[in-house]
Amino acid sequence: MESRHGMPAGPVRGELIRLTGSNPLALNEIAARLTPAQLAGREPLPDPLPGGTRLFGDRVTGLSASARLVALLAAVETDLEVVMSAAERLVAGSGEVALAELEGSGLAEVSGSGLRFRHPLVRSAIHEAATPAEIRHAHAVLAELTGGDRRAWHLAGAALGHAEPVAVALEEAAERARDRGGYGAAAAALIRAAELTPEPRARAVRLKDAATAAWLAGRPGQAESLLAEAAEGVGGEITLAMEIAQLRGRFELNSGNAAEAVRILAAGDSLGILADAVEAASYVGDTAAVVEFGRRAAAHPEGFLRDTVAGIGLTLDGDVAGPALLRRALARTDGLEDAAGYLWAAAAASALGELDVATEMAERAGRVARVSGMAGQLPVVLEFVATAERLAGRLARSRAVSEEGLALAREAGYENTVAAHLANLAVLAALRGEEEPCERHSREALAIALPHRVGLYAGVAAYAPAVLDLCLGRYASAHDRFRALAVAGPGAGHPTVTWRSMPDRVEAAVGAGDEAGARAAVSAYARSTEHAATPESRALLARCRGLAESDEEALGEALRLHTNPFEAARTALLLGERQRRAQRPGQARAHLRRAWEIFEQAGARPWARRAQEELRAAGENAGAPPPSVLDALTSQELRIAGLVAEGLSSKEIAAQLFLSPRTVEYHLYKIYPKLGIGSRTDLARLVVLRKAPVAADDML
Structure with a gap:
């Protein structure tokens, strides 16, 4: 399909394939007659096509x-x-x-x-x-x-x-x-x-x-060309100029320099522009800018978006009014209808230190985005969905979502979103103990995130090799990496990545023998989650204290509080190790066995091996636990299974994954015998059950 002006851009190529039914002769004839701007996606394709x-x-x-x-x-x-x-x-x-x-x-x-x-x-x-x-x-x-x-x-x-x-x-x-x-x-x-x-x-x-x-249709090149043309006709119209500037800032945030997006958006005073400015500054990791924009947003009338934006800024500034605003915003989530609203709700929960609530809101955003028709927003929303799946320990699902999001982002030219999915894939590779993919994905993500000043993605990409070292028991190296992550400035690191990784940092510090460093990390984590009220947030803090203070009771309390089965497995492993080494193998075996099963099913191989070795040392030589039935599915089949569970029809799934409905049905007929089921209802039920949390009693 290559023309004298080069190969068409991804979205253009896909549209030409769709319009011509993949006919090679037609594709070559058409491509030869398109302008460079049309091939690049900066201008729409002619209708009808030439040739x-x-x-x-x-x-x-x-x-x-x-x-x-x-x-x-x-x-x-x-x-x-x-x-x-x-x-x-x-x-x-x-x-x-x-x-x-x-x-x-x-x-x-x-x-x-x-x-x-x-x-x-x-x-x-x-x-x-x-x-x-x-x-x-x-x-x-x-x-x-x-x-x-x-x-x-x-x-x-x-x-x-x-x-x-x-x-x-x-x-x-x-x-x-x-x-x-x-x-x-x-x-x-x-x-x-x-x-x-x-x-x-x-x-x-x-x-x-x-x-x-x-x-929103996923045509960023065309959107930027149209916006540049619109700017030429603004004249002295200030309101219109600010609307165009806001769009420029958003486009820059998704595909360009996030710090430049902050600069563009900083001039606005409307709530919408201030919200975008907070988002851009958050991506950079510029806390001072988030505080400033949040305080400016506080002057606007109350409402979900105002309370969220102002609440984030005030909370970061240590203002006691901030958490109350965030609680009020989260109380209004039942009235949300669009993906952007749920992502703001996730941001509110994250600012409170409630990672479990943030995860739930991100998953809701993904479900809404799937059926909204906003193709341009989908790869961006999938960043947060993939992260939510990973944090919940659903590593295969997270990888499937990130692979989908990565393909969509590359097709659309959303470079920063490409970095986000690469960074998530790097962390997933680390959790699976795959050193080469972890290093490669991390390097590729940093090559985009650092020059684009997207501290959030740079931070996640830097987190990946740190957690790999932790998984493989290289505690001194992991400890050094986590400390470097905590002091990285805006554009290279991110406060959210720092506090999310604090439980890992505590574990690395204890493993490296740095007791003072572990206690300091626990104190910092306690401050960053002081407004969190969910059981999972309290469980993670209790685990950190149990590690830093060698307090077995605190680890047991954490295990009772956990609602995230993957994090519960990590706590169970730590508790079982201590009990086994304290010559109480009978108590240790139940914790170690359950941790082993969860890690095996999640595909977290380094931790699974560690739990298995501890279990053997505790006197149990049971065979390997059965893998999750969903592990039999390919990434594409897993994506389709997840969309079926969200209630989408074959036609809707085909539109989301750029397949034909017949191809979706073909995949379903391959999925059913693999899983021993016979209907979409059975498949949806299986996926939902796989995502259900493990009861705390099962871990005790």
């Missing part, structure tokens, strides 16, 4: 005038009844004969209520054989016979020069497309509306809205 004359031009021009007219009408209108009504108006009494001639030529055939062309480039050849005046006239006649969105598009096809009433009709069509999740269609309608708009400011607004729709 049909070479393949079908002679056959089209060989048709009679009336047959060519019917072909042209069918090339711009899908409803055959409307096509034939228009044909009767234009060639009275000859419509049926012309249709028969067109079918007889082999170029098209009647299919249901429409006319199906034999090949995608037949439609292109028909357009190329018609004059611009003929095409406009066809659209004008069809506009008289249609209504709603179709009429708006036909009016646009018939228009010459500026036409504000037609632009308004297209704008309304775009609004309807957005309401049903059709952001790509909305972008196309707004682009054409802008072309028809005579007034510069109105044109700039429509271009700005088109940029937003293109971004």
